[in-house]
Amino acid sequence: MLQVNHITKRYGSQDALSDVSFHITKGQIVGLLGENGAGKSTTMNIVTGYISADEGEVLIDGIDLLKKPKPAKQRIGYLPEQPPLYDKMTVYEYLIFAGELKGLRRQAAGKEAARVMELTNLTERKNMLIRHLSKGYKQRVGLAQALMADPALLILDEPMVGLDPNQMIEMRNLIRSLSDDHTVILSSHILSEIESVCDHIIILSHGKLIAENEVKKLETENSNHSRLRIVVKGSKSKIGNLLKNSGLVKDYTYLRDVEDGVYEYQAIAASDEDIRDDLFLVFAREKMVVYSLNTEQLSLEDVFMKLTGKEEEE
Amino acid sequence: MIAIYKRELQSYFSTFQAYLYLALFVCVTGLFFTVINITYGLNDFVSYVLSNSYFMIFVYCIDLPILTMRLFAEEKKNKTDQLLLTAPVSAWEIVLGKFLASFTIFLAGMLIITVFPIIIAANGSLPVSNTISGYIGMILFSMCMIAVGTFISSIVSEPILAILISAVAGIFVLLFSNLVSLMPDGVAATAVFLCVIVIGIAVLLYIDTKKIAVSLIALLAGAGLIAALYFLNKEWFVYGITNSLNWISLEKRYEEFLNGILNLSSIIYMISFTAVFLLASVQATERRRWR
Numbered sequence: 001m002l003q004v005n006h007i008t009k010r011y012g013s014q015d016a017l018s019d020v021s022f023h024i025t026k027g028q029i030v031g032l033l034g035e036n037g038a039g040k041s042t043t044m045n046i047v048t049g050y051i052s053a054d055e056g057e058v059l060i061d062g063i064d065l066l067k068k069p070k071p072a073k074q075r076i077g078y079l080p081e082q083p084p085l086y087d088k089m090t091v092y093e094y095l096i097f098a099g100e101l102k103g104l105r106r107q108a109a110g111k112e113a114a115r116v117m118e119l120t121n122l123t124e125r126k127n128m129l130i131r132h133l134s135k136g137y138k139q140r141v142g143l144a145q146a147l148m149a150d151p152a153l154l155i156l157d158e159p160m161v162g163l164d165p166n167q168m169i170e171m172r173n174l175i176r177s178l179s180d181d182h183t184v185i186l187s188s189h190i191l192s193e194i195e196s197v198c199d200h201i202i203i204l205s206h207g208k209l210i211a212e213n214e215v216k217k218l219e220t221e222n223s224n225h226s227r228l229r230i231v232v233k234g235s236k237s238k239i240g241n242l243l244k245n246s247g248l249v250k251d252y253t254y255l256r257d258v259e260d261g262v263y264e265y266q267a268i269a270a271s272d273e274d275i276r277d278d279l280f281l282v283f284a285r286e287k288m289v290v291y292s293l294n295t296e297q298l299s300l301e302d303v304f305m306k307l308t309g310k311e312e313e314e
Numbered sequence: 315m316i317a318i319y320k321r322e323l324q325s326y327f328s329t330f331q332a333y334l335y336l337a338l339f340v341c342v343t344g345l346f347f348t349v350i351n352i353t354y355g356l357n358d359f360v361s362y363v364l365s366n367s368y369f370m371i372f373v374y375c376i377d378l379p380i381l382t383m384r385l386f387a388e389e390k391k392n393k394t395d396q397l398l399l400t401a402p403v404s405a406w407e408i409v410l411g412k413f414l415a416s417f418t419i420f421l422a423g424m425l426i427i428t429v430f431p432i433i434i435a436a437n438g439s440l441p442v443s444n445t446i447s448g449y450i451g452m453i454l455f456s457m458c459m460i461a462v463g464t465f466i467s468s469i470v471s472e473p474i475l476a477i478l479i480s481a482v483a484g485i486f487v488l489l490f491s492n493l494v495s496l497m498p499d500g501v502a503a504t505a506v507f508l509c510v511i512v513i514g515i516a517v518l519l520y521i522d523t524k525k526i527a528v529s530l531i532a533l534l535a536g537a538g539l540i541a542a543l544y545f546l547n548k549e550w551f552v553y554g555i556t557n558s559l560n561w562i563s564l565e566k567r568y569e570e571f572l573n574g575i576l577n578l579s580s581i582i583y584m585i586s587f588t589a590v591f592l593l594a595s596v597q598a599t600e601r602r603r604w605r
């Protein structure tokens with residue numbers, strides 16, 4: 001659906017994006033993550049044709065955005081960070097205009113406007129001037145505009161900004177429902193939102209792509225195999241001795257009493273290898289029951305912090 | 315393009331802009347008509363109103379800039395240009411849609427003030443051919459100035475800045491003939507003048523391409539052309555500056571229409587002038603993508 005090949009964008013001597021490449025297949029919901037100034041909006045602006053890259057190419061359904069902008073842009077619906085709304089138009093007039101811009105005839109644009117207003121719960125406000133709408137509703141009008149003419153690729157820059165919790169849930173559900181027949185790229189600062197909506201993540205940092213994968217794989221790949229959590233039934237002293245003398249563990253910390261005679265420990269492996277099997281056998285040989293033994297799973301936030309270098313700073 | 319044209323027209327009437335422009339245009343024209351044509355009993359609307367220096371300064375330095383100031387500047391300011399530039403429409407369609415909307419409002423004003431020559435015709439004798447030629451001239455001249463205003467709006471981000479620069483451009487165009495009369499004549503002056511133009515083009519090419527070879531080639535080609543022109547037509551160099559500047563003067567060509575002369579080359583020149591400024595607006599719009 002979307003192929004971004006080696007795009008670079010410079011502002012003066014500063015690289016806003018440096019050799020960024022990624023590929024998004026049909027039906028994916030992709031989250032674009034990065035700290036402020038990482039290049040998220042620049043990437044979105046390049047992919048939508050608002051600005052041009054200094055190097056590289058963007059292919060939408062195999063069509064080069066620079067060489068054939070019209071057919072390429074016909075496949076894109078874009079909601080920028082600040083929705084491009086004309087305050088003095090009504091919601092309906094604005095959507096008709098957006099539809100006509102995308103090549104729909106007046107009648108078809110009317111039908112399409114009715115469809116997207118229904119989808120975004122704007123029907124009751126169709127005759128209101130946009131300037132009289134709340135921020136949340138303006139955001140919906142922006143999304144409705146992006147949905148006009150039913151583009152295959154939706155690019156949403158911070159779609160949750162300014163929404164109250166209920167509106168955020170509605171927006172999240174709407175984006176999820178759109179994934180059935182659309183490809184969606186969205187950026188957000190709210191990592192939990194990205195985690196709950198997206199199945200794929202792209203992380204940018206200082207204009208460079210530093211990670212691209214499925215959310216679960218990203219969490220697993222970046223998990224720390226050297227940190228384990230173990231829940232064992234037995235006496236505290238025996239558990240401690242076994243951990244200390246196993247040769248597998250460099251250090252360990254008692255965490256809590258899970259229940260009577262069952263304790264949870266955090267252990268740090270002596271090597272980078274996965275020691276779970278060997279550690280299990282250490283306790284099994286002593287006929288001690290291991291209730292659970294897991295490497296520490298990182299959340300998306302942990303992964304983000306780790307990859308963008310925030311962890312070290314803190 | 316039609317969608318952009320319709321939205322622009324709607325936008326003119328959903329704000330004060332069209333009303334302010336039309337009200338000022340009709341009232342000031344009516345004032346000149348009353349004071350000159352009615353009070354003094356003069357029957358020539360074109361010669362005494364449309365050709366009046368104060369009237370022209372009002373139209374081209376105050377009223378038309380009101381019409382063109384927001385075309386692009388406000389879109390950039392409000393970031394609504396993102397909708398246009400990411401839509402499957404070309405920069406040409408955007409520029410033409412906006413330009414034609416402004417031109418339509420201007421034509422509406424011209425249509426309204428047609429009532430004044432009609433009043434003269436109903437109560438006396440109107441020099442019809444002169445009036446028609448004057449109207450055609452004003453429409454063409456204004457078309458050029460709207461194109462200039464469109465270009466200015468496409469290069470700035472603040473409507474107020476667009477109106478100020480457009481007003482200065484209007485004064486420059488109207489006073490161009492006076493400025494030309496101050497220019498020196500003679501072979502040396504013409505040669506220096508042409509060299510300055512060639513150097514200017516070479517510098518612009520360097521700024522645009524950042525390639526010194528391109529600007530050097532332009533510089534050498536320009537110098538060659540000047541030398542060839544000198545050996546082929548030495549006489550032209552005597553009044554070279556004034557002749558060439560008078561040739562490009564919009565106001566001089568407008569005067570022909572006001573004097574009842576319908577000159578085809580002037581019509582083609584004014585249409586070409588408009589096309590050049592619209593092309594420059596397209597380039598300015600496209601350039602924003604590469605900023």
